[in-house]
Amino acid sequence: xxxxxxxxxxxxxxxxxxxxxxxxxxxxxxxxxxxxxxxxxxxxxxxxxxxxxxxxxxxxxxxxxxxxxxxxxxxxxxxxxxxxxxxxxxxxxxxxxxxxxxxxxxxxxxxxxxxxxxxxxxxxxxxxxxxxxxxxxxxxxxxxxxxxxxxxxxxxxxxxxxxxxxxxxxxxxxxxxx
Ligand SMILES: [Zn+2]
Ligand SMILES: [Zn+2]
Numbered sequence: 182x183x184x185x186x187x188x189x190x191x192x193x194x195x196x197x198x199x200x201x202x203x204x205x206x207x208x209x210x211x212x213x214x215x216x217x218x219x220x221x222x223x224x225x226x227x228x229x230x231x232x233x234x235x236x237x238x239x240x241x242x243x244x245x246x247x248x249x250x251x252x253x254x255x256x257x258x259x260x261x262x263x264x265x266x267x268x269x270x271x272x273x274x275x276x277x278x279x280x281x282x283x284x285x286x287x288x289x290x291x292x293x294x295x296x297x298x299x300x301x302x303x304x305x306x307x308x309x310x311x312x313x314x315x316x317x318x319x320x321x322x323x324x325x326x327x328x329x330x331x332x333x334x335x336x337x338x339x340x341x342x343x344x345x346x347x348x349x350x351x352x353x354x355x356x357x358x359x
Pocket of ligand 2: 320
Protein backbone atom coordinates (compact mmCIF):
# COMPACT_ATOMS: atom_id res chain seq x y z
CA UNK A 182 0.00 0.00 0.00
CA UNK A 183 1.07 3.56 -0.75
CA UNK A 184 0.29 6.48 1.53
CA UNK A 185 0.20 10.18 0.73
CA UNK A 186 1.25 12.56 3.49
CA UNK A 187 0.31 16.23 2.99
CA UNK A 188 2.65 18.60 4.82
CA UNK A 189 0.74 21.71 5.88
CA UNK A 190 -1.85 23.13 3.50
CA UNK A 191 -1.99 21.39 0.12
CA UNK A 192 -4.50 22.10 -2.67
CA UNK A 193 -7.31 19.61 -2.07
CA UNK A 194 -8.28 19.07 -5.71
CA UNK A 195 -4.67 18.15 -6.54
CA UNK A 196 -4.63 15.72 -3.61
CA UNK A 197 -7.89 14.12 -4.75
CA UNK A 198 -6.60 13.83 -8.30
CA UNK A 199 -3.36 12.21 -7.15
CA UNK A 200 -5.14 9.82 -4.82
CA UNK A 201 -7.51 8.72 -7.58
CA UNK A 202 -4.91 8.48 -10.34
CA UNK A 203 -2.09 6.89 -8.34
CA UNK A 204 -4.48 4.26 -7.02
CA UNK A 205 -5.25 3.29 -10.61
CA UNK A 206 -1.52 2.97 -11.29
CA UNK A 207 -0.22 1.32 -8.14
CA UNK A 208 -3.29 -0.16 -6.43
CA UNK A 209 -4.38 0.98 -3.00
CA UNK A 210 -3.48 4.54 -2.02
CA UNK A 211 -4.32 5.98 1.38
CA UNK A 212 -4.49 9.71 2.07
CA UNK A 213 -3.16 10.56 5.53
CA UNK A 214 -4.26 13.58 7.56
CA UNK A 215 -2.01 16.59 7.02
CA UNK A 216 0.84 17.14 9.45
CA UNK A 217 2.96 20.24 10.00
CA UNK A 218 6.02 20.55 7.80
CA UNK A 219 9.10 20.09 10.04
CA UNK A 220 10.19 23.61 10.98
CA UNK A 221 13.78 22.55 11.56
CA UNK A 222 14.05 21.83 7.82
CA UNK A 223 13.49 25.49 6.94
CA UNK A 224 16.50 27.52 5.82
CA UNK A 225 15.81 31.15 6.73
CA UNK A 226 18.55 32.55 4.50
CA UNK A 227 17.32 30.70 1.45
CA UNK A 228 13.64 30.91 2.42
CA UNK A 229 13.28 27.35 1.28
CA UNK A 230 12.94 23.94 2.90
CA UNK A 231 15.77 21.41 2.70
CA UNK A 232 14.08 18.45 0.99
CA UNK A 233 16.41 15.75 2.35
CA UNK A 234 15.64 16.90 5.89
CA UNK A 235 11.89 16.52 5.27
CA UNK A 236 12.33 13.20 3.47
CA UNK A 237 13.93 11.52 6.48
CA UNK A 238 11.17 12.73 8.77
CA UNK A 239 8.38 11.12 6.77
CA UNK A 240 6.73 7.96 8.08
CA UNK A 241 8.48 4.86 6.75
CA UNK A 242 6.13 2.03 7.72
CA UNK A 243 4.59 2.19 4.23
CA UNK A 244 5.77 3.62 0.94
CA UNK A 245 5.01 7.29 1.52
CA UNK A 246 4.82 10.32 -0.72
CA UNK A 247 5.07 13.62 1.15
CA UNK A 248 3.54 16.64 -0.59
CA UNK A 249 4.16 20.29 0.21
CA UNK A 250 3.33 23.60 -1.42
CA UNK A 251 6.55 25.11 -0.02
CA UNK A 252 9.65 25.61 -2.14
CA UNK A 253 12.46 23.10 -1.58
CA UNK A 254 16.18 22.83 -2.31
CA UNK A 255 18.74 20.05 -2.06
CA UNK A 256 22.54 19.93 -1.90
CA UNK A 257 23.99 21.72 -4.94
CA UNK A 258 20.56 22.47 -6.36
CA UNK A 259 18.88 25.89 -6.23
CA UNK A 260 15.51 24.25 -6.12
CA UNK A 261 14.06 20.81 -6.45
CA UNK A 262 10.70 19.47 -7.64
CA UNK A 263 11.09 16.32 -5.60
CA UNK A 264 13.40 13.82 -3.97
CA UNK A 265 13.18 10.12 -3.15
CA UNK A 266 15.07 7.30 -1.54
CA UNK A 267 16.27 5.07 -4.37
CA UNK A 268 14.93 1.58 -3.63
CA UNK A 269 13.61 2.93 -0.36
CA UNK A 270 10.21 3.89 0.97
CA UNK A 271 9.98 7.65 1.10
CA UNK A 272 9.56 10.39 -1.46
CA UNK A 273 8.64 14.06 -1.38
CA UNK A 274 7.37 16.49 -3.98
CA UNK A 275 6.86 20.25 -3.89
CA UNK A 276 4.00 21.82 -5.82
CA UNK A 277 5.50 25.28 -5.46
CA UNK A 278 7.13 25.53 -8.88
CA UNK A 279 4.40 23.54 -10.61
CA UNK A 280 1.75 26.20 -10.14
CA UNK A 281 0.75 27.71 -13.49
CA UNK A 282 0.21 31.08 -11.71
CA UNK A 283 3.98 31.27 -11.21
CA UNK A 284 4.32 31.43 -15.00
CA UNK A 285 1.38 33.76 -15.60
CA UNK A 286 -1.09 31.04 -16.51
CA UNK A 287 -4.23 29.69 -14.96
CA UNK A 288 -4.86 26.05 -15.68
CA UNK A 289 -6.00 23.59 -13.01
CA UNK A 290 -5.62 20.62 -15.34
CA UNK A 291 -2.01 21.55 -16.06
CA UNK A 292 -1.30 21.93 -12.34
CA UNK A 293 -2.69 18.45 -11.67
CA UNK A 294 -0.82 16.90 -14.58
CA UNK A 295 2.51 18.39 -13.45
CA UNK A 296 1.89 17.14 -9.91
CA UNK A 297 1.20 13.66 -11.23
CA UNK A 298 4.41 13.68 -13.30
CA UNK A 299 6.52 14.61 -10.28
CA UNK A 300 4.79 11.99 -8.12
CA UNK A 301 5.28 9.27 -10.77
CA UNK A 302 8.93 10.30 -11.14
CA UNK A 303 9.66 10.01 -7.43
CA UNK A 304 7.79 6.70 -7.14
CA UNK A 305 9.96 5.47 -10.00
CA UNK A 306 13.03 6.14 -7.83
CA UNK A 307 11.42 4.43 -4.84
CA UNK A 308 10.90 1.38 -7.03
CA UNK A 309 14.52 1.46 -8.16
CA UNK A 310 14.47 3.45 -11.41
CA UNK A 311 17.25 5.91 -12.13
CA UNK A 312 16.99 8.85 -14.51
CA UNK A 313 16.11 8.01 -18.10
CA UNK A 314 17.66 9.72 -21.13
CA UNK A 315 14.33 9.62 -23.00
CA UNK A 316 12.98 13.20 -22.77
CA UNK A 317 9.40 11.92 -23.05
CA UNK A 318 9.80 9.48 -20.18
CA UNK A 319 8.58 10.58 -16.76
CA UNK A 320 11.96 9.43 -15.37
CA UNK A 321 13.77 12.13 -17.35
CA UNK A 322 15.34 14.62 -14.93
CA UNK A 323 13.46 17.94 -14.96
CA UNK A 324 15.81 20.90 -14.85
CA UNK A 325 12.93 23.25 -15.45
CA UNK A 326 9.18 23.33 -15.82
CA UNK A 327 9.69 23.03 -19.60
CA UNK A 328 11.20 19.58 -19.11
CA UNK A 329 8.28 18.64 -16.90
CA UNK A 330 5.75 19.85 -19.46
CA UNK A 331 7.55 18.08 -22.32
CA UNK A 332 7.61 14.68 -20.70
CA UNK A 333 4.74 12.23 -20.47
CA UNK A 334 3.24 11.24 -17.11
CA UNK A 335 4.09 7.60 -17.89
CA UNK A 336 7.24 5.50 -17.81
CA UNK A 337 8.78 4.65 -21.19
CA UNK A 338 8.84 1.04 -22.38
CA UNK A 339 12.38 0.52 -21.10
CA UNK A 340 11.57 1.84 -17.63
CA UNK A 341 8.32 -0.15 -17.59
CA UNK A 342 10.26 -3.33 -18.28
CA UNK A 343 12.59 -2.60 -15.33
CA UNK A 344 9.65 -1.73 -13.06
CA UNK A 345 7.71 -4.85 -13.95
CA UNK A 346 10.38 -6.97 -12.25
CA UNK A 347 9.46 -5.24 -9.01
CA UNK A 348 5.80 -4.25 -9.10
CA UNK A 349 2.69 -4.57 -11.19
CA UNK A 350 1.47 -1.25 -12.46
CA UNK A 351 -1.39 -0.14 -14.69
CA UNK A 352 -0.87 2.71 -17.14
CA UNK A 353 -3.65 1.79 -19.55
CA UNK A 354 -6.27 4.39 -18.73
CA UNK A 355 -7.08 7.99 -19.60
CA UNK A 356 -6.62 10.74 -17.05
CA UNK A 357 -9.73 12.37 -15.58
CA UNK A 358 -9.17 15.92 -14.42
CA UNK A 359 -12.64 16.76 -13.04
ZN1 LIG B 1 14.79 12.09 -10.23
ZN1 LIG C 1 12.37 5.78 -19.28
